Amino acid sequence: MDGAGGAAGGISGTEVGASLIGPGACRDLAILSGMILINVKFKVRPEYVETFRDEAAEFTNATRAEPGCLFYEWYRSTDRPDEYVLVEGFQDDAAEAHVNSEHFKKATELFPTLLVETPTIINTLIPGKTEWDEMAEFKVN
Secondary structure, three states, X not given: OOOOOOOOOXXXXXXOOXXXXXXXXXXXXXXXXXXXXXXXXXXXXXXXXXXXHHHHHHHHHHHHOOOOEEEEEEEEOOOOOXXXXXXXXXXXXOHHHHHOOHHHHHHXXXXXXXXXXXXXXXXXXXXXXXXXXXXXXXXXX
């Protein structure tokens, strides 16, 4: 992951092994019964590699504003600069509204024009989770 500056939403990434490409926190961090955790890999066409964040900014900002969005964060691979990884968390009852939103429908038309291949995804429900936990094995004192 790299810190290739100029993030959507006006925040630059910094290189620390992985870089956040824009603000990650969404609103409505309410206690709920579970979290839908989604990780998506996007392989971007060469002509969009450097502008992909900007191309996705409208969709990103609209998604972050959705009720039930816990986080929505873009990362860029340093091993494969044409690969972006999206890490999303939603309240478990927010998924249907997300995929039925107008901005999601527009994204289903936009993203295929920016990509080399169909994205790959991991999508899972984690009962009882609403936020990130600290990693005990790498505890910083």
